[in-house]
Amino acid sequence: MWPQVGRRGPSREAQKAPALWRLLFHVLSPRPADDAAALPAPEAQARLVKSALRSQGYPRPALVQLPEDGSQGSRELLLALSWLLARGPLLERLLAQIRVRLGDEMPVCECEVLASPGPPAPRVEADGCVDIRHLQWLMGKLRFGWRNLITSQQEHCALLGKVHSYTRGCHSDRSLGHLSVTEAELLRDPEGGRQLLRRLESENARLEAALEWRRRELVFWQWMDTVLDACPPEASQPTFLPRIPERGAGELELVARELQALQEELQAVVETRRAAWEARVGGWGPGWKATQRASEEAVRQELTALQRAWERGGGLAQPHGPHRLVRSEAGTLGGPGLRATEVIKALRSQEACLEAALRQLQGQCRQELARLVGALPGFIWILPPGC
Amino acid sequence: MLPAGCSRRLLAELRDALDACAERQRQLERSLRVSRRLLRVWEPAETPALEPTPGPDTNEEARPPARTPSPQDLKELELLTQALEKAVRVRKGLSKAGGRDEAPSRKSRSIVSPATTASVPPRASGQAGRRASETKPPRGVRQTTVPAKGLPELRLLSVGDQTCKARGAQAAKPEPGLRDQQMAPSAAPQAPEAFTLKQKGILLRLPMAFRKAASQNSRLWAQLSSTETGDSMDATTTAKTQFLRKMQSGWPSSRLCAAEVEAEVGRLRKACSLLRQRMGEELTADPVDWMQEYHCLLTLEGLQAIAGQCLHRLQELRAAVMEHQLAPWPEGRLPSAPSSCGGGADSIWSPQLLLYSSTQELQTLASLRLRVAMLDEQIHLEKVLMAELLPLVSTQEPLGPPWLALCRAVHSLLCEGAFRLARRAGRDCRAGLAERGAGGSLRGTEALPAVQGGEGLRTRRGHPPGRGSACFVPLPNSSIFPAGLESPRGIIGAQ
Numbered sequence: 001m002w003p004q005v006g007r008r009g010p011s012r013e014a015q016k017a018p019a020l021w022r023l024l025f026h027v028l029s030p031r032p033a034d035d036a037a038a039l040p041a042p043e044a045q046a047r048l049v050k051s052a053l054r055s056q057g058y059p060r061p062a063l064v065q066l067p068e069d070g071s072q073g074s075r076e077l078l079l080a081l082s083w084l085l086a087r088g089p090l091l092e093r094l095l096a097q098i099r100v101r102l103g104d105e106m107p108v109c110e111c112e113v114l115a116s117p118g119p120p121a122p123r124v125e126a127d128g129c130v131d132i133r134h135l136q137w138l139m140g141k142l143r144f145g146w147r148n149l150i151t152s153q154q155e156h157c158a159l160l161g162k163v164h165s166y167t168r169g170c171h172s173d174r175s176l177g178h179l180s181v182t183e184a185e186l187l188r189d190p191e192g193g194r195q196l197l198r199r200l201e202s203e204n205a206r207l208e209a210a211l212e213w214r215r216r217e218l219v220f221w222q223w224m225d226t227v228l229d230a231c232p233p234e235a236s237q238p239t240f241l242p243r244i245p246e247r248g249a250g251e252l253e254l255v256a257r258e259l260q261a262l263q264e265e266l267q268a269v270v271e272t273r274r275a276a277w278e279a280r281v282g283g284w285g286p287g288w289k290a291t292q293r294a295s296e297e298a299v300r301q302e303l304t305a306l307q308r309a310w311e312r313g314g315g316l317a318q319p320h321g322p323h324r325l326v327r328s329e330a331g332t333l334g335g336p337g338l339r340a341t342e343v344i345k346a347l348r349s350q351e352a353c354l355e356a357a358l359r360q361l362q363g364q365c366r367q368e369l370a371r372l373v374g375a376l377p378g379f380i381w382i383l384p385p386g387c
Numbered sequence: 388m389l390p391a392g393c394s395r396r397l398l399a400e401l402r403d404a405l406d407a408c409a410e411r412q413r414q415l416e417r418s419l420r421v422s423r424r425l426l427r428v429w430e431p432a433e434t435p436a437l438e439p440t441p442g443p444d445t446n447e448e449a450r451p452p453a454r455t456p457s458p459q460d461l462k463e464l465e466l467l468t469q470a471l472e473k474a475v476r477v478r479k480g481l482s483k484a485g486g487r488d489e490a491p492s493r494k495s496r497s498i499v500s501p502a503t504t505a506s507v508p509p510r511a512s513g514q515a516g517r518r519a520s521e522t523k524p525p526r527g528v529r530q531t532t533v534p535a536k537g538l539p540e541l542r543l544l545s546v547g548d549q550t551c552k553a554r555g556a557q558a559a560k561p562e563p564g565l566r567d568q569q570m571a572p573s574a575a576p577q578a579p580e581a582f583t584l585k586q587k588g589i590l591l592r593l594p595m596a597f598r599k600a601a602s603q604n605s606r607l608w609a610q611l612s613s614t615e616t617g618d619s620m621d622a623t624t625t626a627k628t629q630f631l632r633k634m635q636s637g638w639p640s641s642r643l644c645a646a647e648v649e650a651e652v653g654r655l656r657k658a659c660s661l662l663r664q665r666m667g668e669e670l671t672a673d674p675v676d677w678m679q680e681y682h683c684l685l686t687l688e689g690l691q692a693i694a695g696q697c698l699h700r701l702q703e704l705r706a707a708v709m710e711h712q713l714a715p716w717p718e719g720r721l722p723s724a725p726s727s728c729g730g731g732a733d734s735i736w737s738p739q740l741l742l743y744s745s746t747q748e749l750q751t752l753a754s755l756r757l758r759v760a761m762l763d764e765q766i767h768l769e770k771v772l773m774a775e776l777l778p779l780v781s782t783q784e785p786l787g788p789p790w791l792a793l794c795r796a797v798h799s800l801l802c803e804g805a806f807r808l809a810r811r812a813g814r815d816c817r818a819g820l821a822e823r824g825a826g827g828s829l830r831g832t833e834a835l836p837a838v839q840g841g842e843g844l845r846t847r848r849g850h851p852p853g854r855g856s857a858c859f860v861p862l863p864n865s866s867i868f869p870a871g872l873e874s875p876r877g878i879i880g881a882q
Contacts, residue, residue, distance in 0.1 A: 054644070054645070055644055055645035055646050056644055056645075056646045057644025057645075057646065057647065059634055059635045060634060079634070082630065083630075083631070083634055085627075086627040086628075086630050086631050087631065092611060092612075095611070096737075099737070100604070101738075102601060102604075103738065105738055106741060106752070106753065106756075107756070108741065108756065109756075128391070128394070129388040129389055129390060129391050129394045130388070130389055130394040130397075130398060131388055131389070132388075132389055132776075132792075132793060132796040132797070132800075133796060135389075135397055135398075135401065135796075135800065136796055136799060136800060138398075138401040138402070138405065139401065139768075139800060141405060142401065142404055142405055142408060145405065145408040145409065145412065146408060146757075146761050148412060149408060149411055149412055149415065149757060150754055150757050150758075152412065152415045152416070152419060153415060153750075153753045153754060153757055154750050154753070154754060155419060156415060156418055156419050156422065156753075157746060157749045157750040157753050158746055158750065159419065159422035159423065159425075159426060160422065160749065161745070161746030161749055162426060162584075162585070162746075163422060163425055163426065163584060163588075166584045166585050166588035166589070167584065167588040167589065167591060168588075168589060169589055170588070170589060170590075170591050170592060170593070171593070172592075172593060172598050173601075173602075175740070176740075179588075179591065179593070181418070181421060181422055181425060183593060183597075184425050184584065184588075184591070185421055185425060186593075186597065187591055187593070187594075188424075188425060188429055193594070193597070196597075197596060197597055197600060200597070200600045200601065200604055201600055203604060204600060204603050204604055204607060207604070207607035207608065207610075207611060208607065210611060211607065211610055211611060215619075217623045218619060218622050218623050218626060221623065221626035221627060221630055222626065224630055225626070225629070225630060225633070228630070228633055228634065250396075251649075251652055251656075252648075252652050252701065252704065252705055252708065253774075254656075254770055254771070254774065255652055255655055255656045255659060255701060256698070256701050256702070256705065257774065258656070258659045258770070259655070259659050259694055259697055259698045259701060260698060262659055262662060262663055262666070262694050263691065263694040263695055263698055265666070266666060266687060266690055266691040266694055267691060269666075269670065269687055270684070270687050270688050270691050273683075273684050273687065274684060274688070277680070277681070277684055280677075291678065292681070295678065295681050295682050295685055296685060298682065299682060299685040299686050299689055300689070302686065303686070303689045303690070303693065306661060306662075306665060306693075307658075307693065309657075309661055310654045310655075310657040310658040310661060311654070321738070321739075322738050323738055323739050323740060323741035324738045324739070324740050324741065325741055325743065325749070326740045326741065326742050326743070327742075327743055327744070327749075328742050328743075328744060329744055336739075336740065337739060337740030337741060337742045338739060338740065338741045338742065339741075339742055340741060340742060340743035340744070340748045340749065340752050341748070343741065343752055344748070344751055344752050344755060347752070347755040347756060347758075347759055348755060350759050351755060351758055351759055351762065353660075353664060354759060354762035354763065354766060355762060356664075356667070357660060357663070357664075357766055358762060358765055358766050358769065360663075360667075361766065361769045361770065361773070362769070362801065362802050362803075364773075365769075365773055365777070365798075365801040365802050366798075366801075366802045368777055369777070369780065369794065369797065369798055369801070369802065372777075372780050372781050372794075373780075373794055
């Protein structure tokens, strides 16, 4: 549908509305929609589109009031689409999502994996209460699953390594040097290879259309300006969609609790230390004021740097996104590309941080439990060894 | 039994985690299947057959019976064949003089396209001509007498080059294909050798059409990603910002939208962990002089201030959410754990390279990545469980066996289980004793029987000095209690 957007003229027949609802749904889905029966009904799609646009802050209330059956509203939908296009690199992002992957890719971070969680399993909501042992069992199952995952991953890497080393020197692209599994697969299976080629060619067509769109984009925005001007002025107050209970609020609460706990800890530590310090320094003369100010300045700078790490736009110090695996004997390929050793280093430090955080949390729990249990007379808390 | 709301929430969390794990496993299995198949012997259907029917393509429609080569074709073929023979002779002379050190396995192999293995040249060429879809991959290995002549460079390169068209369409490149045809009659057809990637992988070549498409693809992506500057781009950007402004006009833009709230909460979560990490560093640091001490104090005070600011911001967000009933996208599942990376928009849309030098390295990288993900998830689950279960322990009716069972289960869920794979599994149950000290949770490691014999009794309410000592309690029944076992008394109760 994308190449048509650029060619779409100012015609606004009512038939455009359902197509636009569908388009917006696909654009806004958190997961690239697989063509399947998983697609919800058109009315449901429209509702989800409305909700998604609202949650992203779409400013015009007219959208909310549109009927969901697609009988009207193509102009408003077109405005919504343009709004999404104007805000960010929507086109490029979508193209990247459905990109044909020719290499063996490994993500070096976990963002993408979490962002596309896969089709939600049909969940039968058990309204009943569960025994905590069921939770323990689920937890054990999860651990087992992770163990399996790691073993499978090891095997996969071994196989990849073999394929890469057996096809050394085969690739026409010197910087790659060897075939990937996808490429070897296309050699092994001609039918699959033909399909891959077709997909590649259609992607090339899409990319060319996107580049063409870029060249003509200005005209589109000028036209959208006129469309916006032609809209009747809005007068009504925006109506709110009913609140959908969601874990978003829970996330906020969790973080709030953590910050609260952190602040209290810091407060306790600071009070004692400050008191101790004042006691020591009380008799000191004004001579050390200069050094005091220097320290303050240094600390201020350090903390500002720390704050930058999480602020909006804070530098992505870590490698990001999927990378194509290329096997090269150490030192031969001096070309561009991330080195595995660097990634390993970064991951190890991340691992250490997370382990420390987890241990700290577990310790907190232990303390809390001991406190709760210990408050009762006559009971002893016995821990298994190693805790 | 847990209350309904708690059950539902915890079940949802754990099931989400299990689903995610299962999904990863499924994807991994898919990739494993493909890779394993690649490393096995490639099916005979994929290696060239000697009979006139080429490859796995359904040959029935490929061979219209009416098609017979014209005399013109045959003549051309004859000419080309002669030229080829001459070329072979010349090269043979050259190569013998050259004395290459090819791998022995290579000398006796060449890769041919399946369509050219037919011993009936015109037929085969006709079929090959039809099978002009360029993705004809090189087929396996066929042992012919050609290689025995020691001509390694006769390896057929880009197989999909429509090399087999005898219709003179490609006068430029008929050589490789027809050469094989020429060889075929002279060679006694031999049984095709099995093709394995291990032995002959080096000889593979990608089809030309694919290569073209792939290079065009990367070129287009590079164009798309390039940040173009120029008048047209600037004009477009201005037009866009103006459009956005006009869209927004008239409506209060100070209202936060749910997506922004989510993003901010994520940033604050990251802030919390960074602050905590820094606090840990400061607390464990050992100042050598008063200046460092002062520095440490100031840092901690600064951290406290920042934590306060973050908390304040969070409360603002909470108020905004409450007031405006902001709801996030309902279908989307919030990432169960904060990825430690920024997750910002990437302006580089095509994948970059990751260079590794050995399988060991790759495995380390992959397993580290998984461990980080696992730890992320574990931390998230830990927080969720803490939030749900600890209040239960404190509010439920104590002294009953169910409560004791709850305590024990909560402990096993929350406090145990580092996911370290190398660690010894299971709990052997020499009991350690806990001390009810000043808020400390302690572990003694003496085995109980030894303890029972020697020391005297101390009540729990005493405060034994130091961290390492333990309290001892006479146990009414058997001395060793596996922490996981159900007993009528639950946790040891001494009364």
